[in-house]
Amino acid sequence: xxxxxxxxxxxxxGKLNNNRFLSxxxxxxxxxxxxxxxxxIFVVLTNLPFLEKIMSAGALANFKDMFGIASxxxxxxxxxxxxxxxxxxxxxxxEVEAIFGGAISLVSFLLLTPFIVTLEGGEVVSGVIxxxxxxxxxxxxxxxxxxxxxxxxxxxxxxxxxxKMPPGVPPxxxxxxxxxxxxxITLTVFLMINVLVTQxxxxxLHDIIYNAIQAPLVGLGSGxxxxxxxxxxxxxxxxxxxxxxxxxxxxxxxIWNTLMIENYEAYQAGAALPHIISKPFMEIYTxxxxxTGMTLVVVFAMLAFMxxxxxxxxxxxxxxxGLFNVNEPVIFGLPIVMNPIVIVPWIIAPMVVTLxxxxxxxIGLVPPPTGVAIPWTVPFxxxxxxxxxxxxxxxxxxxxxxxxxxxxxxxxxxLDKTNLIKEKEAEKAA
Amino acid sequence: xxxxxLACSSGMSTSLLVTKMEEYAxxxxxxxxxxAVGQDQAKKxxxxxxxxxxxxxxxxxxxxxxxxxxxxxxxxxxxxxxAYGMADGKKAYEQALSLM
Numbered sequence: 001x002x003x004x005x006x007x008x009x010x011x012x013x014g015k016l017n018n019n020r021f022l023s024x025x026x027x028x029x030x031x032x033x034x035x036x037x038x039x040x041i042f043v044v045l046t047n048l049p050f051l052e053k054i055m056s057a058g059a060l061a062n063f064k065d066m067f068g069i070a071s072x073x074x075x076x077x078x079x080x081x082x083x084x085x086x087x088x089x090x091x092x093x094x095e096v097e098a099i100f101g102g103a104i105s106l107v108s109f110l111l112l113t114p115f116i117v118t119l120e121g122g123e124v125v126s127g128v129i130x131x132x133x134x135x136x137x138x139x140x141x142x143x144x145x146x147x148x149x150x151x152x153x154x155x156x157x158x159x160x161x162x163x164k165m166p167p168g169v170p171p172x173x174x175x176x177x178x179x180x181x182x183x184x185i186t187l188t189v190f191l192m193i194n195v196l197v198t199q200x201x202x203x204x205l206h207d208i209i210y211n212a213i214q215a216p217l218v219g220l221g222s223g224x225x226x227x228x229x230x231x232x233x234x235x236x237x238x239x240x241x242x243x244x245x246x247x248x249x250x251x252x253x254x255i256w257n258t259l260m261i262e263n264y265e266a267y268q269a270g271a272a273l274p275h276i277i278s279k280p281f282m283e284i285y286t287x288x289x290x291x292t293g294m295t296l297v298v299v300f301a302m303l304a305f306m307x308x309x310x311x312x313x314x315x316x317x318x319x320x321x322g323l324f325n326v327n328e329p330v331i332f333g334l335p336i337v338m339n340p341i342v343i344v345p346w347i348i349a350p351m352v353v354t355l356x357x358x359x360x361x362x363i364g365l366v367p368p369p370t371g372v373a374i375p376w377t378v379p380f381x382x383x384x385x386x387x388x389x390x391x392x393x394x395x396x397x398x399x400x401x402x403x404x405x406x407x408x409x410x411x412x413x414x415l416d417k418t419n420l421i422k423e424k425e426a427e428k429a430a
Numbered sequence: 431x432x433x434x435x436l437a438c439s440s441g442m443s444t445s446l447l448v449t450k451m452e453e454y455a456x457x458x459x460x461x462x463x464x465x466a467v468g469q470d471q472a473k474k475x476x477x478x479x480x481x482x483x484x485x486x487x488x489x490x491x492x493x494x495x496x497x498x499x500x501x502x503x504x505x506x507x508x509x510x511x512x513a514y515g516m517a518d519g520k521k522a523y524e525q526a527l528s529l530m
Contacts, residue, residue: 010489010490011490013490014490014491014493014494017469017488017490017491018494027470238487241486241487241489241511242487242488242489242490243438243439243487243488246439246488313516314515314516317516317517321443321446326443326446328443328446328485328487328514328515329446329515329516329517330515331487331515332486332487332511332512332514332515332516333512333514333515333516333517334515335511335512335515337486337511
């Protein structure tokens, strides 16, 4: 039965993985990744809990001001990198000049952005770009604009409506002339759209897209039910030996990342964190305890309590990588893939634990992740403390691991027994 | 010199296997170059490889990779699941040899 199901799943996985737009989106977020990690380091440093005790209030504020720019210039304007990244990678996938695709996307996005800020008193300041438009708030408009702008740009280039320089002209000069007509046409389109929206409807596309698309989608994604559905499918894909995150995250990442930046913006402003579910929640509280399915505790159990050679050997092999949240040895060595004995704990344990984490955070027992990005290879406990800026975040992971261990134990024991019988038979036969 | 390319999502989990395969190849006196890359990098490396092995979690890449690999006359195969999970360098290396 599993074999049959897997025949259906493999093409789906392949299509999602190879979909041009989804893989461009994945690469664009990867472009922002090192930058957000850099910003996150300084968010963590300037918010260390003991600073309040060793510094005066004035000195601490000064300290935060000095280093605050590190995250404002990266996470605070994440949409800029995503927009540029989409333009760049989408152009590259069509084999047209990629750097211009990135630049044209970025300008198209800025053309739709209001260069004014309305202060609380109603006073309008012009000649400035509101930071949040380039952060979480502009994320979806940015993504949509980048895809549209690049599609227009590459079509014009591919139709060969470009200025061609005679041979002998330096390539950099020839390239910028070749991009001239496609750039002017694409940017004119977005300029006109902005003129229409601002003049006819007296609003801007930022607000329209935010209210019509981003807020509902992100609101949906921040709920526990869609999150459990996502966890369920990730586990199912892995059960069939397919990389679940690569497949599911390519769809969910825009939402989870937006939630992360919204949390970060609130955290920096000293406000209450608006979301429990976010990218760090998914990474730290579903993968960050030994890899997908939180298998580190399963590995410990194999080493401590299991008797069959097979399980002991997998345990030894898996414990090192598991500390850094890599668990392919467990998934393929135990194996989890297509193994009917372990399908129940494999799917149930992460869902139960996700629910527990969500509950602990919603009643205020544990603070939700602050929105700092932690590389997924940071070991458990440490990553939990870093993500929530609280010891409780690490303790929650320990509790989670105990739960996972309890759910797994009877199934692991059964597997161990079957293995022991097989191993004895093999010895007799030899 | 046998050149074996391993590909997975980011090149991280297959790199575990690389060391084991190298050790085994050295133990039987074979001269090899074995390296692991992420899926985005993989196609660019086809020209330098004698055979391409994919991590089982990325098995859905096989069809797409095969088309490209044909140009270079090399074979693409998914690594045996158990060999991959147990980081069995011998088994994976023998699988690679059987495809060259």
